[in-house]
Amino acid sequence: MMSEILNKVTAAVSSGKPWTGFEKYVFRTFFIFFAILLVPTNPNYYKKWVEVDWTNLHIRDIGNLSGSGFMPIKVATKREGGNDLGGFREERKYIATIYPESGEYGAWSYINWGIAFVLGAIGGAIWSVVDRRPRNYDILYYFLGAFVSFAMLIRLQGLTFSKVFPTQMPDLALTQLNTPFGDFVAQKLYWIQFSFVHNYERFAGYAELLIMFLLFFRQTRALGAALSLAMIGNIAFANHAYDGGIHLAASFYVVGGLFVLWRYIPPLWRLLVKQEDTELGIVYYPFSKPWEKALRYGIKIFVFGLFFVYAGYAHWQNYLYDSYKVPALPGLANARGLYSVDSFNVNGNAVPYSPLDSVRWQEVTLEKWATLSFSVFNTFEIHGEAGRGKQFADVDRTYESAGTGGGRRHYHHVTDSVQKVLHLQNKNKVYGEQKLDLQYERPTSEQLILWGKNEYQDSIYVVLNRKDKTYPLYQDRSQEIVWKP
Amino acid sequence: MSFFQNSENIVWSAPKKWLLRFFFVFFILLIVPLSPGYFQHIFTTNWFNSNFYDWFLLTTYVPEFFGVQGFANWGIAAGVAAIVGTVWFTVVKDKDTRDDDIYYWLRVILRYRLAIGVIAFGLIKLFPLQMPYPSLSNLHTNYGDFLPWKIYFHTLAISQPYEVFLGAVEVIAGLLLLKRSFAIVGAGIIVGFTGNVFASNLAYDIGHPEYSLLLTLIAAAIALYDAPRLFSLLILQKKAIANRYQPVFEGKLPAIRKGLQISVVVFIGILTVSVSSNYRNHPYKLPQTPGLKDSYGYYNVREFKLNNEVIPYSVTDLNRWQNVVFEKWATISIKTAKPIIIDNSTGDDYQEKDIDRNYESAGVGGRRYFAYETDPDNQVISLTNKNPNHRTETFTLKYDFLNDSTIVLQGVNEQKDSVYVVLDKIERKYMLYEGRRKPVKL
Numbered sequence: 043m044m045s046e047i048l049n050k051v052t053a054a055v056s057s058g059k060p061w062t063g064f065e066k067y068v069f070r071t072f073f074i075f076f077a078i079l080l081v082p083t084n085p086n087y088y089k090k091w092v093e094v095d096w097t098n099l100h101i102r103d104i105g106n107l108s109g110s111g112f113m114p115i116k117v118a119t120k121r122e123g124g125n126d127l128g129g130f131r132e133e134r135k136y137i138a139t140i141y142p143e144s145g146e147y148g149a150w151s152y153i154n155w156g157i158a159f160v161l162g163a164i165g166g167a168i169w170s171v172v173d174r175r176p177r178n179y180d181i182l183y184y185f186l187g188a189f190v191s192f193a194m195l196i197r198l199q200g201l202t203f204s205k206v207f208p209t210q211m212p213d214l215a216l217t218q219l220n221t222p223f224g225d226f227v228a229q230k231l232y233w234i235q236f237s238f239v240h241n242y243e244r245f246a247g248y249a250e251l252l253i254m255f256l257l258f259f260r261q262t263r264a265l266g267a268a269l270s271l272a273m274i275g276n277i278a279f280a281n282h283a284y285d286g287g288i289h290l291a292a293s294f295y296v297v298g299g300l301f302v303l304w305r306y307i308p309p310l311w312r313l314l315v316k317q318e319d320t321e322l323g324i325v326y327y328p329f330s331k332p333w334e335k336a337l338r339y340g341i342k343i344f345v346f347g348l349f350f351v352y353a354g355y356a357h358w359q360n361y362l363y364d365s366y367k368v369p370a371l372p373g374l375a376n377a378r379g380l381y382s383v384d385s386f387n388v389n390g391n392a393v394p395y396s397p398l399d400s401v402r403w404q405e406v407t408l409e410k411w412a413t414l415s416f417s418v419f420n421t422f423e424i425h426g427e428a429g430r431g432k433q434f435a436d437v438d439r440t441y442e443s444a445g446t447g448g449g450r451r452h453y454h455h456v457t458d459s460v461q462k463v464l465h466l467q468n469k470n471k472v473y474g475e476q477k478l479d480l481q482y483e484r485p486t487s488e489q490l491i492l493w494g495k496n497e498y499q500d501s502i503y504v505v506l507n508r509k510d511k512t513y514p515l516y517q518d519r520s521q522e523i524v525w526k527p
Numbered sequence: 528m529s530f531f532q533n534s535e536n537i538v539w540s541a542p543k544k545w546l547l548r549f550f551f552v553f554f555i556l557l558i559v560p561l562s563p564g565y566f567q568h569i570f571t572t573n574w575f576n577s578n579f580y581d582w583f584l585l586t587t588y589v590p591e592f593f594g595v596q597g598f599a600n601w602g603i604a605a606g607v608a609a610i611v612g613t614v615w616f617t618v619v620k621d622k623d624t625r626d627d628d629i630y631y632w633l634r635v636i637l638r639y640r641l642a643i644g645v646i647a648f649g650l651i652k653l654f655p656l657q658m659p660y661p662s663l664s665n666l667h668t669n670y671g672d673f674l675p676w677k678i679y680f681h682t683l684a685i686s687q688p689y690e691v692f693l694g695a696v697e698v699i700a701g702l703l704l705l706k707r708s709f710a711i712v713g714a715g716i717i718v719g720f721t722g723n724v725f726a727s728n729l730a731y732d733i734g735h736p737e738y739s740l741l742l743t744l745i746a747a748a749i750a751l752y753d754a755p756r757l758f759s760l761l762i763l764q765k766k767a768i769a770n771r772y773q774p775v776f777e778g779k780l781p782a783i784r785k786g787l788q789i790s791v792v793v794f795i796g797i798l799t800v801s802v803s804s805n806y807r808n809h810p811y812k813l814p815q816t817p818g819l820k821d822s823y824g825y826y827n828v829r830e831f832k833l834n835n836e837v838i839p840y841s842v843t844d845l846n847r848w849q850n851v852v853f854e855k856w857a858t859i860s861i862k863t864a865k866p867i868i869i870d871n872s873t874g875d876d877y878q879e880k881d882i883d884r885n886y887e888s889a890g891v892g893g894r895r896y897f898a899y900e901t902d903p904d905n906q907v908i909s910l911t912n913k914n915p916n917h918r919t920e921t922f923t924l925k926y927d928f929l930n931d932s933t934i935v936l937q938g939v940n941e942q943k944d945s946v947y948v949v950l951d952k953i954e955r956k957y958m959l960y961e962g963r964r965k966p967v968k969l
Contacts, residue, residue: 221670223661395841525866
């Protein structure tokens with residue numbers, strides 16, 4: 043059935059020398075493969091185009107409109123939080139869910155691509171049996187390349203603009219600056235290495251923006267494909283090496299980039315290696331009729347307007363007013379800093395400092411936003427989320443806390459400045475039920491006193507003094523740098 | 528757009544002729560070793576008893592004219608090139624065919640220089656020496672207490688397969704440069720790779736911006752030769768005209784050429800063998816002497832006495848040891864509240880003595896690093912602070928293993944104050960090792 047429709051379409055655009063049987067089979071296989079991967083079959087995806095608030099489009103919405111993957115099988119892990127979707131609502135239906143030993147990072151995570159390819163190979167075979175007429179797919183090949191290129195550039199917009207306007211790796215939290223290197227998971231270290239060098243993050247963003255532009259035009263498509271293969275292929279490798287978790291999104295640029303680049307390789311080889319004069323010989327659809335021209339420009343203008351111009355604008359606004367990984371609610375006014383715990387009472391008894399105390403707080407940090415963190419000498423279950431995605435609620439914006447251990451605890455808080463109470467909630471979702479209400483007092487701007495019931499229902503009384511701490515991470519190596527605790 | 532004109536033969540207009548001569552002299556000045564230090568290295572090294580770094584140093588030449596540092600040398604080279612190039616251009620009237628030859632030989636020099644440069648740096652990643660795995664002491668250092676370059680190195684080092692992958696990319700690109708017809712591919716890869724290295728050098732203050740930019744520039748210069756062809760083929764989508772120039776090797780040239788090619792291959796061979804041997808035997812950025820047997824670990828300082836006076840747990844007392852790390856090699860690091868003037872070097876050169884192998888202690892605060900020598904007969908370790916800014920700080924300590932997790936150290940510091948410490952090993956897990964593939968409690 044499908045092949046009949048395709049026949050009609052392709053017959054209209056076929057001309058020139060017929061392709062060999064093998065060429066036709068390979069092309070049909072990839073045609074079906076990319077159609078399955080890239081044409082959304084999830085009805086919710088189309089609903090979003092209607093339901094979304096076009097007058098107030100959020101970066102989250104642009105991401106949702108950018109595409110919807112083919113995913114009949116869910117590759118999951120059984121560890122808590124490992125399947126975190128980063129704020130995306132689970133609205134798919136899966137045929138099956140598998141729990142491979144390598145988690146969602148190993149070869150098994152590519153199973154849906156494998157299925158799409160097998161379907162492509164089978165579909166290509168059936169198609170070749172049904173349609174035995176001579177065919178020339180030059181034009182269709184061009185359209186498929188353009189389609190894959192556009193899918194690539196559209197899906198890249200979020201990563202591009204959240205680096206151009208540094209929100210993908212926002213500023214480090216003070217709690218991260220005061221967490222030992224070994225207490226971060228590798229994925230988190232890979233991520234936060236950009237969080238204190240925003241110019242480098244922007245540089246990477248501009249490189250991705252360049253890829254988007256190059257893929258947008260047929261004259262520069264080969265360069266765009268080569269660059270995305272090199273740069274985002276490198277990111278894909280890194281995601282495997284660090285268990286980063288977005289290897290599928292990145293690896294798509296290897297597959298897509300190779301496919302788009304493929305047809306340019308023989309002429310490049312002839313020209314550069316065999317040193318023969320060469321032409322590309324790509325046949326373009328002429329777009330000669332006015333409505334065709336209008337449609338082509340219409341699509342290009344729409345894509346450019348939405349996924350370049352508006353996406354850029356929306357990410358800029360997000361960067362200015364609500365950096366999406368950082369909690370939005372401000373913390374206590376002028377209280378940001380690292381605090382020493384100078385006195386700690388439990389049920390009225392003073393507890394002296396000990397590095398081995400499982401209750402007494404150490405190294406307390408308050409952020410610009412409403413997060414309070416401290417360390418204790420104890421072990422906790424670690425929630426498996428990655429701390430990414432475009433979360434709505436502050437308590438779910440865990441870029442600062444996900445992937446860290448070593449007894450460090452992070453609490454989102456709501457400040458009641460009339461009653462002088464901090465309503466704290468543990469940001470580690472394993473302990474999400476843990477809510478503390480602590481009274482506070484600030485005798486001076488540098489001192490904070492907290493009291494109330496801790497998570498074990500003991501009364502605590504804590505005196506915190508802000509330290510004058512500078513971080514070598516922000517110092518210039520050509521000057522003398524003095525470290526102080 | 529005459530520059531992008533893709534014709535059968537390069538049309539050597541006057542500006543192009545001048546530019547060719549300018550860049551020829553400019554690159555020769557930046558590439559051909561002229562600094563006395565370089566020849567001093569060649570003539571003072573015992574090459575029959577050499578380590579990989581002696582060979583490696585041969586590949587990283589950057590000029591230092593009149594003792595000037597950094598990009599100023601580029602300015603000097605450009606100035607000299609402008610003068611010499613202009614004289615050459617006005618005095619010697621070469622035919623167009625000579626211009627093609629000059630251009631060819633410039634590309635040959637650039638290709639070989641770049642190939643050797645990137646292969647050398649590729650090899651020390653292929654055998655992950657450049658970024659060794661972070662030491663246990665560094666795992667026990669807060670993120671904010673590192674200098675940016677150290678975070679960059681450690682972030683690469685925690686994923687050795689990635690480091691190896693990056694090294695392989697460099698080596699392969701370098702090998703492609705050795706073959707004339709693949710040079711464009713190698714140069715294209717290097718423009719992206721080393722261009723990114725240059726950007727990260729600036730971002731993380733790593734300290735080699737001139738060298739990485741020089742390599743990037745050379746790669747771009749090599750790629751430039753094929754740019755008009757590629758522009759014509761891919762962008763204009765017209766018939767692209769292939770390279771017509773074929774070098775003529777006459778007289779003694781073929782023999783010289785063969786000789787040079789063989790010596791480059793031999794050089795790369797020696798470098799590969801010596802780099803791999805350094806990686807297998809004693810990675811050059813880490814101290815060689817093994818640490819005290821069974822001491823490796825992280826220790827809480829349960830008891831601390833200074834001049835026989837007990838100092839309780841404290842994060843503010845300047846003398847109180849808070850915790851101690853024993854490395855696998857003969858280094859211990861001690862956390863105290865005493866300020867540290869950070870060692871601002873990057874620990875990236877070859878040092879014979881352990882105390883000078885400062886990669887672990889450079890670019891990081893938070894802990895005091897001591898190299899130590901062991902006297903096993905008297906059970907004494909002698910500690911010396913590795914940081915050049917605190918080199919006078921020493922301890923001479925008698926050690927006693929009470930059991931497999933408790934060590935007692937007693938002795939004196941450099942001011943003859945007596946110290947007595949009891950250390951308890953803490954078995955703890957690290958997120959870095961636990962990873963993201965299974966449930967974790969720590």
